Amino acid sequence: MNKREFLKKSGILITGTALSRFVLGEQPPAARTNWAGNYKYSTDHLLKPKTVEEVQKAVKSCTKLKALGARHSFNGIADSTENQISLKQLDQMTVDKAARSVTVGAGVTYGQLAPYIDAQGFAVHNLASLPHVSVVGACATATHGSGSKNGNLSTAVSAVEFVTADGEIVTLSRQKDGDKFPAAAVALGGLGVVTKITLDVLPTFQVRQVVYENLSMAQLENHLDDIFLSGYSVSLFTDWQNHKATQVWIKRRVEPGSSFEFAPEFYGAKLATQKLHPLAGHSAENCTEQLGIPGPWYERLPHFRMNFTPSSGAELQTEYFVPRNRAYEAILAVEKLRDQVGPHLFISELRTIDADELWMSTAYKRPSLAIHFTWKPEWPAVKGLLPMIEEQLTPFDARPHWAKLFTMVPSRLQSLYTKLPDYKELVKHYDPNGKFRNGFLDTNLYGA
Ligand SMILES: Cc1cc2nc3c(=O)[nH]c(=O)nc-3n(C[C@H](O)[C@H](O)[C@H](O)COP(=O)(O)OP(=O)(O)OC[C@H]3O[C@@H](n4cnc5c(N)ncnc54)[C@H](O)[C@@H]3O)c2cc1C
Numbered sequence: 427m428n429k430r431e432f433l434k435k436s437g438i439l440i441t442g443t444a445l446s447r448f449v450l451g452e453q454p455p456a457a458r459t460n461w462a463g464n465y466k467y468s469t470d471h472l473l474k475p476k477t478v479e480e481v482q483k484a485v486k487s488c489t490k491l492k493a494l495g496a497r498h499s500f501n502g503i504a505d506s507t508e509n510q511i512s513l514k515q516l517d518q519m520t521v522d523k524a525a526r527s528v529t530v531g532a533g534v535t536y537g538q539l540a541p542y543i544d545a546q547g548f549a550v551h552n553l554a555s556l557p558h559v560s561v562v563g564a565c566a567t568a569t570h571g572s573g574s575k576n577g578n579l580s581t582a583v584s585a586v587e588f589v590t591a592d593g594e595i596v597t598l599s600r601q602k603d604g605d606k607f608p609a610a611a612v613a614l615g616g617l618g619v620v621t622k623i624t625l626d627v628l629p630t631f632q633v634r635q636v637v638y639e640n641l642s643m644a645q646l647e648n649h650l651d652d653i654f655l656s657g658y659s660v661s662l663f664t665d666w667q668n669h670k671a672t673q674v675w676i677k678r679r680v681e682p683g684s685s686f687e688f689a690p691e692f693y694g695a696k697l698a699t700q701k702l703h704p705l706a707g708h709s710a711e712n713c714t715e716q717l718g719i720p721g722p723w724y725e726r727l728p729h730f731r732m733n734f735t736p737s738s739g740a741e742l743q744t745e746y747f748v749p750r751n752r753a754y755e756a757i758l759a760v761e762k763l764r765d766q767v768g769p770h771l772f773i774s775e776l777r778t779i780d781a782d783e784l785w786m787s788t789a790y791k792r793p794s795l796a797i798h799f800t801w802k803p804e805w806p807a808v809k810g811l812l813p814m815i816e817e818q819l820t821p822f823d824a825r826p827h828w829a830k831l832f833t834m835v836p837s838r839l840q841s842l843y844t845k846l847p848d849y850k851e852l853v854k855h856y857d858p859n860g861k862f863r864n865g866f867l868d869t870n871l872y873g874a
Contacts, residue, residue: 460497461558462739464803465505467494468865473511478595478621484511485619485861486593492864493619495563496535499829500743502866503567504615511619513562521546521627527584529624532562537732540724548627552576552659553727555775562620567829568612568787570796571727572677572777573659574651574750578789581782582625583611588618591857595621609849612786614828614871616853616862632680633658633726634718636688637702638695641671643761645693646754653693654778654795659727662776663704666764671695671776673704677727680720688718704729704773741772742801742808745827746815747788750778752822753795759818760797766814770807772800785845788825796827809833836873846871 458467472494475481485491492506493513504510516531519542528543528550536550537557543549552571554564561579570578585599588610596618598610610617641662646653654660657676664671674695676688690697701710701717712734715721725732748756757776760767775798779789788794797819801808812833816824825842826832832839840846850871857863863872 460499460504460739462500462741462743462803464500464739464742464805465502467505467510468502468507469505469510471509473509474515475511475513476515478516478589481511481513481516481589481619481621482593482595484509485589485591489859489861490864491619491861493532493562493615493862495532495560495566496558498559498563499567500831501829502864503829504563505866506864513619513621516621519543521548526627527624528627529585529622530561531622532620533560534562535560536564536724536728540732543627544630544722544724547630549630549723550579550582550625550627552579552582553724554579555729557724557728557730557732561625562623565611565623566613566615566620567827568784568789569829570777570779570789571659572654572661572779572796573657574654574778574793575780576659577780577782578787580611580784580787581780582627583623584626585622585624586610586613586620587622588613588620588856590618591859591861596856599624606852608783608785608845609852612784614786614867615864616849616867616871617856618862631723632720633677633723634680634688634720635675635677635714635716635726636718637698637716638674638676638692639672639698639702641674641693641695643669643671643757646757649693650754650795651750656692660778661729664774664776665771666761666767666774669761672706672773673698673702675704675716675729704775740803742803742805743799743827743830744801744808744812744815744832745796745798745830746819746824746832747779747792747794747796747827748819748822748824750793750795753778756795756797756819756822756824759822760815763811763814763818766811767799770802770804770811772802774799785849786828786843788827790843790845797824798827836870839870 473484488509490508494504494510513532517533518531521528565580587597657678659677661675662671663673703710777796779794781793
């Protein structure tokens with residue numbers, strides 16, 4: 427399709443001037459799938475504004491529009507049948523040392539943010555397993571790392587600037603907008619197109635990471651809290667076989683003056699003496715440094731190194747959040763499915779997240795354990811397994827990760843979020859005609 431046809435089809439041949447400069451018309455978009463390649467976006471119309479004004483014009487010109495981040499979600503949460511908008515070019519970052527905050531454009535990824543703030547003496551409190559996700563896209567879906575005392579990434583958000591359906595710019599802040607802000611920090615892309623986000627920062631810190639092998643799951647019965655509190659961030663990996671976690675990754679902050687060693691045994695698990703990948707037999711080259719070697723927070727908190735794009739996207743992901751006080755029971759419930767799950771699983775990861783007050787957060791008012799599955803790219807089989815896992819986790823009111831694959835019926839999902847009606851009120855206020863609603867939101871938040 428040539429540029430003129432494209433503009434016509436996209437319904438934005440209105441001025442032929444400002445808009446056409448930032449609409450991707452000459453070249454077909456490089457990738458019209460998500461990172462994993464399991465989800466094909468339903469439109470070829472991708473707007474690429476360079477400024478906030480261009481975002482406003484784009485929003486005004488479309489009747490339907492969905493913002494796209496770094497394409498790392500596994501489902502249709504960022505999809506649109508009409509127009510998507512990528513704010514990748516809005517990549518400015520400003521640290522406010524006095525306020526201890528950083529404000530970033532919506533195109534910025536954690537991989538860009540982290541070295542920038544670290545160089546100025548700051549850190550964010552936590553990171554996801556890989557740094558390639560955008561800050562705005564990650565916060566929109568309550569993306570998390572691990573650490574029983576760490577809220578998910580969106581708990582660092584103190585202000586969000588977004589363009590509403592009528593093209594106006596609104597800023598909601600934690601300090602001034604207590605009644606609305608809890609919907610804006612985890613907004614699922616529903617309130618508007620976010621142009622800027624402000625995060626709390628803390629003084630930079632160093633982290634040491636070690637891996638222990640073969641922790642009996644039985645240890646979790648009485649020591650789950652101690653195990654997950656044994657580091658700033660702790661992850662257990664399991665294939666659900668033999669009632670054990672194959673690996674325990676412990677990331678500890680290096681406190682000034684402390685020089686302790688990691689014990690050779692941890693609840694019966696053995697300290698690894700070489701660097702490991704979570705998947706047995708895979709090269710650990712692209713994993714962050716282990717063996718207790720200290721390094722900057724952003725080179726230890728993710729599992730995968732910044733300058734490596736993880737192998738390929740040939741995987742699927744699912745994750746459920748259960749209340750921490752019932753975590754062990756929930757683990758046992760999933761473990762019952764080990765024979766069915768095993769053949770289709772790469773690995774599972776167990777992480778903890780502190781409770782928060784963000785209405786649509788998977789950890790809303792619940793200190794949580796996240797039970798994650800990295801699946802082989804075998805969707806028909808995985809699709810058959812998810813209802814079985816969800817059934818096992820029903821007694822625990824498990825909430826699925828917004829950005830991963832799940833099969834829970836919408837009415838059940840909706841019942842897990844007591845503040846959903848308030849969130850919807852706010853969506854209606856900023857987007858009365860559903861410009862930012864897509865199939866995912868229509869089904870999961872508004873469907874029966
Ligand atoms: C390999 C891999 C590892 C992962 N590890 C973790 C992990 O450790 N922990 C975890 O919790 N999750 C993890 N995820 C999931 C990932 O963090 C989420 O899918 C996250 O939302 C991806 O962000 P993104 O920038 O790719 O946004 P996208 O997937 O492109 O979009 C996600 C949502 O953000 C919205 N959005 C994006 N930009 C804007 C904007 N400017 N304005 C309004 N809305 C916007 C979209 O509309 C959509 O609703 C992982 C995913 C992959 C592929």
